[in-house]
Amino acid sequence: METSINQELKKYTKTPFVTPEELLNHWQGHRRVTRKIIDAFPEDKLFSYSLGGMRPFSELAMEMIGMADPGLTGVVTRKWEAPSHLRNIEMPTTKADLLRRWDEVTDYINANWPLIPEGRFQEVDRAFGQWEGAISWIILYFVDNEIHHRGQGYVYLRSLGIEPPPFWDRE
Amino acid sequence: METSINQELKKYTKTPFVTPEELLNHWQGHRRVTRKIIDAFPEDKLFSYSLGGMRPFSELAMEMIGMADPGLTGVVTRKWEAPSHLRNIEMPTTKADLLRRWDEVTDYINANWPLIPEGRFQEVDRAFGQWEGAISWIILYFVDNEIHHRGQGYVYLRSLGIEPPPFWDRE
Numbered sequence: 518m519e520t521s522i523n524q525e526l527k528k529y530t531k532t533p534f535v536t537p538e539e540l541l542n543h544w545q546g547h548r549r550v551t552r553k554i555i556d557a558f559p560e561d562k563l564f565s566y567s568l569g570g571m572r573p574f575s576e577l578a579m580e581m582i583g584m585a586d587p588g589l590t591g592v593v594t595r596k597w598e599a600p601s602h603l604r605n606i607e608m609p610t611t612k613a614d615l616l617r618r619w620d621e622v623t624d625y626i627n628a629n630w631p632l633i634p635e636g637r638f639q640e641v642d643r644a645f646g647q648w649e650g651a652i653s654w655i656i657l658y659f660v661d662n663e664i665h666h667r668g669q670g671y672v673y674l675r676s677l678g679i680e681p682p683p684f685w686d687r688e
Numbered sequence: 689m690e691t692s693i694n695q696e697l698k699k700y701t702k703t704p705f706v707t708p709e710e711l712l713n714h715w716q717g718h719r720r721v722t723r724k725i726i727d728a729f730p731e732d733k734l735f736s737y738s739l740g741g742m743r744p745f746s747e748l749a750m751e752m753i754g755m756a757d758p759g760l761t762g763v764v765t766r767k768w769e770a771p772s773h774l775r776n777i778e779m780p781t782t783k784a785d786l787l788r789r790w791d792e793v794t795d796y797i798n799a800n801w802p803l804i805p806e807g808r809f810q811e812v813d814r815a816f817g818q819w820e821g822a823i824s825w826i827i828l829y830f831v832d833n834e835i836h837h838r839g840q841g842y843v844y845l846r847s848l849g850i851e852p853p854p855f856w857d858r859e
Contacts, residue, residue, distance in 0.1 A: 533704035533705070533706075533707065533809070534704070534705070534706050534707055534708045534710070534711040534809055534824055534827075535704075535705050535706060535711075535809070535824045535828070536704065536705055537705045539705070539822075539824065539825075540705040540706075543825070543828060547832070568739065568843050568846070568847050569843055569845075569846030569847035569848075569849075570846060571843065571846055638704070638705055638706070648856070651710075653705055653706045653710065654710075654714070656705075657706070657714060658856070661718070661832075661835050662855070664832050664835040664836050664839065665835050665836075665838070665839040665842070665855055666839065667836070667839070668835065668836040668837065668838070668839025668840050668842075669839050669840065669842060669843050671836070671839075671840060672739050672740055672742065672840050672843040672844075673843075674740075675739070675740030675741060675742055676739050676740035677740075678740075684833070684836055685819070685829075
């Protein structure tokens, strides 16, 4: 019988690529990098500078916040509100205010991640009523969208002559 | 005893965030987007255009290839060679040549992913002798690095007046 248990377990231990805890650490590691990128912008450029007709980095950062906060709420509760950037939200007007909001979301994610219902990562849902996929895919979308727009922030900084904090340093 | 098995299984079924198969699809989905970005560049701009003193997108794409190909070899075999971009490799000189190499790596990843040894994702290793972490973290690094640099390619395209293929379409 012990052998039978081990055979059953083997099927399952073969399964994970990453665990939920590892993914949380992965996400927060990326969010630490993004925080440093926000902080690397001169105050005025954060809210005004862009290239190719794109949004300034403050607005890209607010999109990340607008996905992460109500997004995780949707993951936990199965109720989706429109992402903040599609609602009427008050935009921060200073770097300090933006960083404060960033840190609130950091705490919100840490507090709510353990509340994600068991089995939820494999459920197919429609994020914000629009984007359909497994919840794991939706969460990876939040992270990937952040990496994508943050990469654009790197170009903004370099074109301003500012050396950005390294991509690989997640501390 | 059945109950005991189920209790044991429950500990494990709770564990995965994504499975290896899901992560492979995730990676290849991103690689399909990147392929479209390469293709969206005018031939000459792919090899010459950049912003902020950064590399042209052909070189960023070759870095992705140089991580993915020997990187996956290291994951499978536990033997790491220097990433291609640190070795003396022949750079492609046409878009068609670059896309051909891209497609070869696509096939290489699909062929070699099933050869990753069981339990390997949780092993701590030093990618290319340099970057230490669990193999799952290292593979996510390959994907994230691609998203990061591809985001920069989006800025190049937009500043050239070209509407890039959408980030969210992984088909």
